[in-house]
Each structure stands twice: as structure tokens, then as C-alpha cells.
Amino acid sequence: MAASVREKQTVALKRMLNFNAPPLKNTTAEPVWKVLIYDRFGQDIISPLLSVKELRDMGITLHLLLHSDRDPIPDVPAVYFVMPTEENIDRICQDLRNQLYESYYLNFISAISRSKLEDIASAALAANAVTQVTKVFDQYLNFITLEDDMFILCHQNKELISYHAINRADIQDTDMESIMDTIVDSLFCFFVTLGAVPIIRCPRGNAAEMVAEKLDKKLRENLRDARNSLFTGDNMAAGQFSFQRPLFVLADRNVDMATPLHHTWTYQALIHDVLDFHLNRVMMEEGAGAEPSPAGARPKKKSRRTYDLTAADRFWQKHKGSPFPEVAESVQEQLDRYRAQEDEVKRLKSIMGLEGEDEGAISMLSDNTAKLTSAVSSLPELLEKKRLIDLHTNVATAILDHIKSRKLDVYFEYEEKLMSKSTLDKSLLDIISDPDAGTPEDKMRLFLIYYITAQLVPSESDLEQYKTALLDTGCDLSPLNYIKQWKAFTKMAATPANYGNSGVKPMGLFSRVMNTGSQFVMEGVKNLVLKQHNIPVTRILDNLMEMKSHPETDDYRYFDPKMLRGSESSIPRNKNPFQEAVVFVVGGGNYIEYQNLVDYAKSKQGKKVIYGCSELFNAAQFIKQLSQLGQK
Amino acid sequence: MEANSGLVPGRTLMGWKNPLRRRTMTSSIGDVSVCLQGCSSANMAVDITLLFKASVKTVKTRNKAIGIGFDSTKDEIFKRSRPKSGFSPRAKEVISNITKLKDFLLQHRKDYVSAGSLISSDLTRMTDNERDQIDQDAQIFMRTCSEAIKQLRNEAEKKITSTQIKEHRGAVLDLIEKYLRGVCKLYSEQRAIRVKRMVDKKRLSRLAPEHHSRVEKPREVEPVEGKTVKEEGSEKSVSEVLDNTVEHLWEEVRVEDELSPEEIQMFEQENQRLVSEMNNLVDEVRQIEGKVVEISRLQEIFAEKVLQQVS
Numbered sequence: 034m035a036a037s038v039r040e041k042q043t044v045a046l047k048r049m050l051n052f053n054a055p056p057l058k059n060t061t062a063e064p065v066w067k068v069l070i071y072d073r074f075g076q077d078i079i080s081p082l083l084s085v086k087e088l089r090d091m092g093i094t095l096h097l098l099l100h101s102d103r104d105p106i107p108d109v110p111a112v113y114f115v116m117p118t119e120e121n122i123d124r125i126c127q128d129l130r131n132q133l134y135e136s137y138y139l140n141f142i143s144a145i146s147r148s149k150l151e152d153i154a155s156a157a158l159a160a161n162a163v164t165q166v167t168k169v170f171d172q173y174l175n176f177i178t179l180e181d182d183m184f185i186l187c188h189q190n191k192e193l194i195s196y197h198a199i200n201r202a203d204i205q206d207t208d209m210e211s212i213m214d215t216i217v218d219s220l221f222c223f224f225v226t227l228g229a230v231p232i233i234r235c236p237r238g239n240a241a242e243m244v245a246e247k248l249d250k251k252l253r254e255n256l257r258d259a260r261n262s263l264f265t266g267d268n269m270a271a272g273q274f275s276f277q278r279p280l281f282v283l284a285d286r287n288v289d290m291a292t293p294l295h296h297t298w299t300y301q302a303l304i305h306d307v308l309d310f311h312l313n314r315v316m317m318e319e320g321a322g323a324e325p326s327p328a329g330a331r332p333k334k335k336s337r338r339t340y341d342l343t344a345a346d347r348f349w350q351k352h353k354g355s356p357f358p359e360v361a362e363s364v365q366e367q368l369d370r371y372r373a374q375e376d377e378v379k380r381l382k383s384i385m386g387l388e389g390e391d392e393g394a395i396s397m398l399s400d401n402t403a404k405l406t407s408a409v410s411s412l413p414e415l416l417e418k419k420r421l422i423d424l425h426t427n428v429a430t431a432i433l434d435h436i437k438s439r440k441l442d443v444y445f446e447y448e449e450k451l452m453s454k455s456t457l458d459k460s461l462l463d464i465i466s467d468p469d470a471g472t473p474e475d476k477m478r479l480f481l482i483y484y485i486t487a488q489l490v491p492s493e494s495d496l497e498q499y500k501t502a503l504l505d506t507g508c509d510l511s512p513l514n515y516i517k518q519w520k521a522f523t524k525m526a527a528t529p530a531n532y533g534n535s536g537v538k539p540m541g542l543f544s545r546v547m548n549t550g551s552q553f554v555m556e557g558v559k560n561l562v563l564k565q566h567n568i569p570v571t572r573i574l575d576n577l578m579e580m581k582s583h584p585e586t587d588d589y590r591y592f593d594p595k596m597l598r599g600s601e602s603s604i605p606r607n608k609n610p611f612q613e614a615v616v617f618v619v620g621g622g623n624y625i626e627y628q629n630l631v632d633y634a635k636s637k638q639g640k641k642v643i644y645g646c647s648e649l650f651n652a653a654q655f656i657k658q659l660s661q662l663g664q665k
Numbered sequence: 666m667e668a669n670s671g672l673v674p675g676r677t678l679m680g681w682k683n684p685l686r687r688r689t690m691t692s693s694i695g696d697v698s699v700c701l702q703g704c705s706s707a708n709m710a711v712d713i714t715l716l717f718k719a720s721v722k723t724v725k726t727r728n729k730a731i732g733i734g735f736d737s738t739k740d741e742i743f744k745r746s747r748p749k750s751g752f753s754p755r756a757k758e759v760i761s762n763i764t765k766l767k768d769f770l771l772q773h774r775k776d777y778v779s780a781g782s783l784i785s786s787d788l789t790r791m792t793d794n795e796r797d798q799i800d801q802d803a804q805i806f807m808r809t810c811s812e813a814i815k816q817l818r819n820e821a822e823k824k825i826t827s828t829q830i831k832e833h834r835g836a837v838l839d840l841i842e843k844y845l846r847g848v849c850k851l852y853s854e855q856r857a858i859r860v861k862r863m864v865d866k867k868r869l870s871r872l873a874p875e876h877h878s879r880v881e882k883p884r885e886v887e888p889v890e891g892k893t894v895k896e897e898g899s900e901k902s903v904s905e906v907l908d909n910t911v912e913h914l915w916e917e918v919r920v921e922d923e924l925s926p927e928e929i930q931m932f933e934q935e936n937q938r939l940v941s942e943m944n945n946l947v948d949e950v951r952q953i954e955g956k957v958v959e960i961s962r963l964q965e966i967f968a969e970k971v972l973q974q975v976s
Contacts, residue, residue: 064840094836108753
């Protein structure tokens with residue numbers, strides 16, 4: 034996997050947008066314009082990868098939703114990027130009948146069925162538009178890549194394949210089948226785009242196993258079909274620099290219920306937990322009350338700002354996994370550096386005014402011509418830097434407000450201690466009853482983690498005490514019902530061993546660590562330093578990747594789609610440790626797991642790990658699903 | 666548009682001997698450049714266009730069997746009659762004109778930029794007049810294209826069409842403008858190089874008109890024989906004379922083994938003076954050189970900005 038999956042998907046999209054031909058490298062080529070039509074799935078796939086400016090640069094003048102009112106623009110070719118669903122096909126046929134565009138390049142996100150293709154054919158015939166349908170492609174891009182090493186299945190309609198959908202008590206077999214088919218279709222597209230056939234490992238007896246079996250079958254069928262196999266030919270050879278196949282680990286969400294509820298301390302995970310963050314876009318309300326409004330004035334109108342956190346943002350790439358205090362410091366540093374550069378430019382400006390005054394100025398002037406040239410050419414760079422600094426200042430400030438008002442640092446520390454069974458300095462009840470610390474949801478999360486990680490289930494009387502305390506603060510107890518069931522059900526007790534020896538070393542309070550010029554007054558916030566520890570999913574990956582023997586993973590099934598006979602044995606034939614792995618959590622995942630895997634991969638030289646999950650949720654969303662499940 | 670285009674290749678350059686070949690644009694979308702196929706960014710998308718065509722055939726035969734027929738020929742003719750003076754053909758025309766300019770500039774780039782070698786027997790050497798002509802023509806052409814784009818934009822705004830079409834046309838014009846800017850950049854790059862070379866040439870010619878070798882040898886006190894340096898004027902000629910006399914003296918005195926102390930002192934003083942003069946010259950030259958480079962760079966940037974503003 035020399036190029037990351039993000040690059041591969043981006044390249045595939047760009048090729049598609051260039052009328053399914055590789056884009057020429059010549060920068061002064063004649064522009065060719067086109068319109069892009071997508072459905073919501075297509076939009077979600079494209080938006081983290083290509084900005085509107087990049088689309089424009091590729092000649093796309095308009096980008097429109099399929100199911101919107103579109104006017105005929107008869108002299109323009111149209112590129113479609115949609116899922117081959119019934120309604121989408123109907124709309125395409127309608128477009129053909131209405132002669133909206135000059136030519137049509139149809140690209141289906143996942144493979145279209147023969148019968149639906151015939152529907153389009155007959156509509157094209159009826160409208161005399163057959164020659165206008167220039168190209169039809171199956172793109173196999175039915176997944177969303179958020180980072181170089183992270184992907185999710187979908188954002189639209191994710192409730193159809195959510196944790197709740199998979200684990201609800203009243204699920205029918207047919208429902209389960211369709212959910213599994215959806216998941217497998219996306220995973221299949223993922224491996225097609227990656228260009229590799231993995232070795233699959235999965236636990237027994239849960240949704241992950243079902244996914245593994247179906248995926249194995251699908252890959253196997255495709256490999257057998259020599260004519261249409263997607264995994265052979267030049268395409269494979271060109272992309273592969275490693276001779277080893279990747280390991281694909283399927284995990285079920287139920288193996289670790291504490292991590293999705295955990296409070297977090299790293300930048301990206303905090304943004305996801307605390308702010309509105311989807312598809313690499315943060316949405317915030319500006320002017321949300323840090324400044325007191327003068328007496329009698331109208332309250333400041335809250336404007337919504339959206340920020341895109343992209344691969345090009347170097348600060349983001351460097352710090353998205355850093356602990357928050359480090360981020361705050363770095364933003365401050367960047368700001369200071371920027372101000373120095375700004376001053377330099379201003380100084381040049383004032384020197385220009387001294388022209389002709391004295392010898393010294395004139396000699397400085399000629400020296401400054403060079404500086405001026407460099408200043409003018411670096412101006413756009415400087416402005417871009419400023420924009421990013423503002424962005425991160427705003428985001429970090431918003432997060433800091435949350436941390437301070439909800440005392441998130443306290444929760445984080447406490448939960449880390451619970452998960453590693455270190456000694457607790459405060460009793461749980463104290464924290465729950467404390468009116469200043471956190472929202473009811475925070476308290477619920479804390480309590481659930483306590484319950485999940487407790488070796489012995491708390492006694493009835495204790496439980497009642499906790500329940501009353503929780504109810505007093507306004508919590509809804511239905512998630513607890515579900516977790517109780519889950520705990521009774523799961524054979525694996527979430528022992529402290531599962532969470533490793535985490536250490537959270539508080540480095541004392543941040544009384545006035547940063548000088549008064551700083552934006553970030555972290556007064557009273559603990560400066561916590563994370564020690565590397567492995568959460569369950571990471572540990573499972575480690576065992577399987579390094580071929581270690583461990584009671585947890587010894588029982589895992591083994592699938593190799595390339596082997597001629599479907600093997601039921603769980604004895605891996607490959608004895609060497611894997612260099613590349615893809616970890617997928619069925620039932621949902623979050624950035625904490627992702628970050629943990631990134632840290633793990635960094636600690637191992639030369640290993641690459643990709644993280645994927647069926648849906649991405651933050652703790653609030655997860656609790657909602659648990660409540661729904663607990664209410665049955 | 667045809668009447669306005671000032672640049673017709675082959676006719677405006679006076680005395681330009683090379684026949685202009687017509688360059689065909691090879692940017693058709695169907696071209697798959699061979700070099701890109703072996704790259705690691707393989708696309709796994711499957712082309713099912715043939716499958717689609719097959720489906721069309723299937724449906725046709727099925728419809729025939731059922732008895733549904735479609736009246737194809739009449740509609741085809743009606744569809745093809747698109748407005749000739751519509752937005753799209755005119756936009757495409759502007760693009761093809763800009764492409765012509767680009768081809769022209771690229772074709773003559775080498776000759777335009779070629780270091781004016783002083784050997785005038787070189788056939789491909791362009792005269793400065795020709796270069797000026799190219800500059801002028803290119804500028805007129807760029808202005809014309811830019812105005813054509815503006816005109817199209819005004820028209821597009823006045824026409825009553827849907828918002829989507831308006832947005833689309835605006836974006837199309839932006840794309841064309843970007844293309845024009847790219848081509849203008851080609852031109853201004855060439856021009857900057859030419860300006861720099863001209864200044865370089867002037868500099869060289871000021872200091873050493875007949876000598877091809879460089880003058881910047883600071884430490885060597887080479888007798889500058891037979892040169893007329895305009896700057897130094899009389900001082901230099903005096904020193905030249907002195908040098909000549911020194912040389913003659915030297916020859917005469919060669920017989921004697923020793924020089925008288927006054928002569929030695931005089932020679933030493935002279936040496937010192939010459940050395941310091943040389944040093945000053947060199948510093949001056951370096952400064953000018955630096956300034957020129959900066960000026961040409963600035964000029965490039967400003968030309969770009971000005972063109973941006975104009976368009």
C-alpha cells in the first residue's frame with residue numbers, strides 16, 4: 034500500500050471527473066467544463082477529499098444534488114456519481130427524457146445490477162439519448178475516507194447499520210441480512226480500491242463473524258471469475274510494492290463498550306466529542322458568550338461558522354493527536370510567530386516611506402527590494418497561515434470553554450484510573466453528586482464506565498445509591514439497563530488487564546503556565562500527560578499482527594479468500610508477522626480508538642494500520658443508542 | 666471575433682523566415698497518455714459502457730418483440746439544431762484563440778529568449794525589432810481576449826436565464842480567464858528573461874566592449890591595454906598612458922636590475938590606486954546586477970497583477 038487509501042480514492046475521483054481518463058499533467062491545458070451531479074452518498078464521499086476550489090480547477094462549473102430541481106443546460110456534459118438505487122435510477126431516466134445535458138457520464142458508487150442498467154437503457158432509447166450516454170462505470174468507491182488511514186462506511190442513513198440496528202432485541206433475520214450486505218458491499222469496495230486481498234481474522238459468535246463470512250465469500254467469488262476479477266492484471270502489479278498481503282481484523286463493538294463512552298484529551302477526539310464535527314468539518318456558533326454584552330444592548334447574534342480540517346493544514350496534521358495543553362501552547366506559538374512576520378512586513382512598509390532621505394535608507398532600500406519581492410510573493414502564504422491560526426484559535430477556545438465548564442479533565446483522569454484499576458482519590462458518588470462537574474450525560478458516561486470495568490458487580494444497595502444520585506442530577510437510566518444486560522451476556526469481563534496499564538500523570542495544575550499574553554488561560558485545568566496504553570481493539574490487533582498467542586484471540590477464525598478450498602480451521606497458515614493491517618469495528622467506532630491505533634503503529638517501525646468502522650459516533654450519540662436499546 | 670484578432674501567425678513578423686507550422690492541439694479527452702498507465706495510482710473502476718450498449722440492444726429487441734417502436738430519425742435532426750451564436754460556441758472560440766497565442770509563444774520561445782550571440786551569421790537569431798513586434802502583438806492579443814471574455818460575461822448577465830445557467834456560465838468564463846492568465850504568464854516570463862539579458866548585455870558592453878573576457882578580476886592589475894572606458898574618462902586614459910609608459914619604461918629598464926626607490930614607490934602607489942578603482946567598479950557592478958534581478962522579478966509579479974486587474 035504505497036499510496037494511502039485516501040490518495041487512491043482521490044485519484045479515482047479525479048479520474049472519474051476527467052471523463053474517466055487519467056488527468057494530464059500539463060498545467061496550461063485547455064479548460065473543459067462539465068457539471069457534476071451527485072446524490073448524498075456521493076457528496077459525502079467527495080467532500081472530505083476535494084474542496085470546491087479543486088472541483089472548479091478541474092472544470093466543474095456546477096455541482097448539484099441529483100434530487101433537486103435542475104435546469105436544462107444543453108451544451109454541457111454531465112458527470113453523475115450516485116448509488117444505483119431505485120429512486121436514483123428513476124431520476125436519471127427522467128433526466129434523459131428531459132434532455133437536460135449534452136452528454137452523460139454515469140458513474141455508480143457501487144456496482145449496478147443488470148436489470149437496473151436495462152432500465153436506463155430503455156429510458157435512453159425512449160428519449161433517443163443512447164448516443165448521449167457516453168460512458169457508464171462502476172466505481173467501487175462505496176466508503177468514505179476521512180484520513181490517510183481511517184475510513185467509515187457512510188454518513189447518510191447510518192442509523193440503518195448502527196450499533197442499535199445490529200444489536201436490538203427485535204431484529205429479524207432479513208434485517209440482519211440486509212445490514213450485513215450493506216457492510217460487506219462497502220468493505221468489498223474498500224479492498225478493491227486498496228488493490229489487495231486480505232487475510233481475514235474475526236471472533237466467533239457475533240456480527241463481526243457474519244461480516245467476515247460474507248466478505249470472504251464475495252472476495253472468493255470475484256477472484257474465481259477470471260474474466261471480471263477486479264484483483265488481477267496491471268492494476269494490481271503497479272500498486273503493490275509489498276509482497277505481503279494485509280491483515281484484516283474484524284472486531285465487534287461489544288468487545289469494548291467503555292472506549293466509546295470515555296472522555297478524551299487529544300485534540301481531534303475532543304473536537305468530535307465536544308463540538309459538532311462531521312466529515313472533517315466543524316460547525317460552531319460564533320460569539321457564543323465569552324464577552325459580556327453591555328447592559329441594555331441586544332444580545333449578540335450567533336452566527337454559524339464552519340471550518341474544514343483538511344490534509345493541507347499542517348498544524349492540524351501535526352497536532353490532531355496531541356494532548357490538548359500541547360495544542361493550546363502550539364497555537365499560541367504559531368500566533369506569536371505570525372505576529373513577528375507581520376511586523377516585519379509593516380517595517381518594510383515604513384522604510385519605503387523613507388525613500389530619498391539619507392544614504393543609509395537608500396542602501397537599506399535596495400536591500401529591501403529583495404525583501405519586498407519575497408514579501409509580495411509570500412503574502413498569500415502569510416494570509417493562509419493567519420486563516421489557519423484563527424481557525425485553530427477559535428476551535429481550541431471553544432473546547433477550552435467546554436473543558437472548564439464541565440471539568441472534563443477531572444472526568445478524563447478518573448475514567449483512566451477506573452480503566453486501569455489504579456487507586457481512586459475521590460469516590461464515584463462524590464463526583465456524581467457534585468453539581469459543578471459536568472452535565473448529566475458526563476456523569477452517566479462515568480458511571481457506565483465504572484459499571485463496565487468493575488470486576489465485581491456493585492451490590493444492590495450500592496447500585497441503588499448510585500441510581501438515586503444519578504436520577505437527582507437528571508440522568509436517564511435506560512442506558513444502564515442495556516449495559517446490565519450486556520455485561521451479563523458477554524463472557525469477557527472487561528477486566529483491568531483489558532485496558533492495560535494506563536497512567537495518567539497529572540503534572541500539577543496549570544495555574545498561570547502561559548503568560549498573560551496568551552489566549553488560553555488554562556487556569557485551574559489539569560495538565561495531564563497521557564501514557565501510551567493499549568485499548569482492547571489495539572491489543573487484539575497486536576496479538577494477531579505479531580502472531581502472539583493469547584486466550585482472547587486464539588479462538589479467532591481465519592479466512593483466506595485466495596485459498597482454493599474454504600477452510601474452517603482457525604490455524605493460520607501464515608507464520609510471519611504482518612506489516613500492514615486494517616482494523617474494522619462492526620457496530621461503530623470513534624477517534625479515541627483511531628488515535629490509539631495511530632500511536633501503536635508509530636511505536637512499531639514500518640507497520641501500517643488503517644482503522645475503519647461502520648459508523649462514527651461520539652459518546653452522546655452512543656448513549657442515545659444505548660438508551661433506545663435499554664428502553665425495550 | 667475573427668476581425669479583432671490582431672495576431673495572425675506568419676504575417677505580422679517582418680522578415681521572419683521560418684514558415685509557421687500549424688500545431689494541432691492534442692488535449693482531447695480520449696487521449697490516454699501512455700506514461701501515466703504504469704503509475705501506482707491504479708483505478709479499479711470498471712468500464713461497463715459496453716455492457717450498457719448490450720443492454721440497449723437487448724431492450725431494443727425486446728421492444729420489437731412486444732411491438733413498441735420509437736421514431737428516431739425526426740427527433741435526431743431537431744436535436745442537432747443548436748443555436749450557432751450561443752454562449753458555448755463563442756466561449757470555445759475564445760479558448761481556441763488563446764490556444765493559438767500559446768502555441769505561437771511556445772513555438773518562438775527558444776528564438777526569442779536565445780542569448781543574443783554576437784555572431785550575426787546565426788540564421789535563427791531574432792532581431793530586437795522582431796522581438797518587440799512579438800511583444801506588441803502578444804499584448805494586443807491578450808487584451809482582445811480579455812475584452813472578449815468581459816463581453817461574454819456582460820451578455821451572460823443581461824440574458825434572462827435560470828440561476829443555474831448563469832452560475833455555470835460565470836464559472837466557464839472564470840476557467841477561460843484562468844487559462845488566459847496562464848498563457849500571459851508564459852509571455853511575461855519570456856519578457857522578463859529578455860529584459861534581464863538586455864541589461865546584462867549593456868553592462869558587459871559598458872565595461873569591456875571589445876574584450877569578450879570578463880572584467881571582474883579584482884585582484885589582478887592587468888594593464889587594460891587599448892581600452893576606452895567611458896566612465897573613468899581622463900583618469901583612466903592617464904593611467905593607461907602611464908601604464909604604457911610604465912611598460913616602455915619597464916622594457917627600457919629591464920636592463921637594469923634594480924629600480925630606484927622613487928620609482929618603486931610610484932609604482933606601488935599606482936598599484937594601490939588601480940586596485941582600489943577596480944574594487945569600486947566591481948562593487949558597483951555587483952549592486953547593479955542584484956538590482957536588475959530584483960527589478961525583473963518585481964516586474965514579472967507586477968505584470969501578472971496588472972493583467973489580473975485588467976481582466
